[in-house]
Amino acid sequence: MAYKHTIDQQTFSFPDLKSVLAKASPFRTGDSLGGLAAESNMERVAAQCALSEIPLKDFLNEALIPYEQDEVTRLIMDTHDEVAFQEISSFTVGDLRNWLLTHEVDTQKLSNISKGLTPEMVAAVSKLMRNQDLIAVAQKCEVVTQFRNTLGKKGQLSVRLQPNHPTDNLKGIAASIIDGLLYGSGDAVIGINPVTDSVDIVGDQLKMMDEIRMQFEIPTQICVLSHLSTSLELLDKAPIDLVFQSIGGTEKTNASFGINLGMIQEAYEGALELNRGTLGQNVMYFETGQGSSLSANAHWNVDQQTCEARAYAVARHFDPLLVNSVVGFIGPEYLYDGKQITRAGLEDHFCGKLMGLPMGMDVCYTNHAEADQDDMDNLLTLLGVAGVNFIMGVPGSDDVMLNYQSTSFHDALYVRKVLGKKPAPEFEAWLEKMGIMDEKGERRSIEASHKLLKPL
Amino acid sequence: MKSENNTPIKKDPWEDLKTFTNARIALGSTGNAIPLDEVLQFRFAHAKAKDAIESELDIVDFKMEIESWGFPVWEVQSRVNGRNEYLQRPDLGRKLNEISEKELQESQQEFDLVFVIADGLSANAVNQNAIPVLKELLPKLEGYKIGFVLAKMARVALSDPIGILLKAKFVSMCIGERPGLSSPESMGIYTTYAPQLGLTDERRNCISNIHSNGLNSKEGASLLFYLIRQSFAKKISGVAIKINLKELLED
Structure with missing residues (x-):
């Protein structure tokens, strides 16, 4: 269906829904690279005006990517919850934005409509929202998940401890884990990105982490962020708490990652059967990021932020413990600078939360992007205010394996302190018991004789 | 500014772990922050990387x-x-x-x-x-x-x-x-x-x-x-x- 909007006697027309969405997106280099961005600032605002008047129902009638040719579209359409949609079914995209911001729409109400929203509706409304709107609405959402601890309650901010090593050296990884734990990180997960994705190496890493976890009775979960097929092979051979996978918003993107929905389902069921969670059974960990679909030439001319939101539909089907966008990792041809990375980070967090995901964020950048630690401080603080479930903790914010910069253990302490946030309650109690934090949440001085320093 | 006495910096007593990894561990802290020397070293490394891109x-x-x-x-x-x-x-x-x-x-x-x-x-x-x-x-x-x-x-x-x-x-x-x-x-x-x-x-x-x-x-x-x-x-x-x-x- 075609859409148009007239400003100052100039009429802008858009051949279909996906072109309105693409042209209404705040500028980012990836959409320009894909030839999808608005050609002028005027056209962008005209597209936003047109978008604001589109009924939400149109999104149920016009698939951006053909139903017959894309299993993600089928998942979105087939699992759409008509009952949850009822209350907002007469809205336009613009009405939805205004409604979301009202005081009457609270945590419960947002949770009630969550499954009535398709990712395209959520992406659409985010394009009409300013950064403060994205923060204000996300802050009202609460998505709680459990495995061995409780993540995502209001007032909490958790950390994935990311102890990567350039040659997968187990002692080197353990050294970073100890460092992170002694700085109060690791309640979301202790998660390694392996250099070599092989059954042997990943298995050894899992065993080493599980020994540390059990030896010190740490109420958290462990994960090696290997390919899902490696985890599947290891299900009965190594201690797997969570199954990890990078996912995208189209069937073709997922094919480029070597996966499909059937494989995720198999891994999900396999991990559930292990029954290793003590408090809950959220057993999946997903990573996403704007630009992955275009980069795999799998975007069907859908803009990168809408593709990203569609990945969240994949994620929510499997009740994950953790989902995060790796927002600045993709590089400047998709997100050029601190401004674009900041906007994308807030969009991703908002869209994920509104869709009911336990959304975290890898607040990060590469050296060829026009960004630095100041931009990360800004985005970290904004996401803290928005209520992000978790962030990354990387020693000194320098990942020596993946060669990019994220947030540090120190950064996590900063954002908890300035915003009054706490770790997961079970982990917080452990930090106190271990003499790492005092009852006020301040970090204690650690002696050389500390228990955690013994094994290495 | 670089006085040895009265420094607010808390050292981490696990600097020996650095032998196992080139990750930036045991940085110490002042308040919740990374000590300035480490911040400046990081900035130097980032500056080198940025300059390399422009070369x-x-x-x-x-x-x-x-x-x-x-x-x-x-x-x-x-x-x-x-x-x-x-x-x-x-x-x-x-x-x-x-x-x-x-x-x-x-x-x-x-x-x-x-x-x-x-x-x-x-x-x-x-x-x-x-x-x-x-x-x-x-x-x-x-x-x-x-x-x-x-x-x-x-x-x-x-x-x-x-x-x-x-x-x-x-x-x-x-x-x-x-x-x-x-x-x-x-x-x-x-x-x-x-x-x-x-x-x-x-x-x-x-x-x-x-x-x-x-x-x-x-x-x-x-x-x-x-x-x-x-x-x-x-x-x-x-x-x-x-x-x-x-x-x-x-x-």
């Missing part, structure tokens, strides 16, 4: 050196103009600009091996590492007809149009890798047998991490020599060629 190929030096070896050398540029465009338009970095296209076309020559020396994301990496690798390699390559191309604003796939226009059987591109904080000057080498337009990564072999703390020039050269021989024997490059360490050691 340019030493065209004159390369030309003199290669001509002294007696090989023909061309200078080309992709369709990118300027560093900002380079970073935003990888598609343009994979195509030759018109002048370059014409010059290579007019060469009317055929080669067995074409070596492309390209800036990529760190020209400094290539300025430092390309010549030493080539000096190790070239004596082993008697009997091959060899040409050189210096390429500015280049992405890896620019080696395809270059190889096609010079009718090369095999193209090898030395290119600056994305600088990391601990390796701002790291060079990669990508090899392609029978270059064509539109090839993707699985048709190329890659030697990564050639820099002062990574692979040295001798190791880089022997890996590259191995790939050249494998490619000419099997008439292919990419995933079909696995680096067999045993064969490599017997070289």
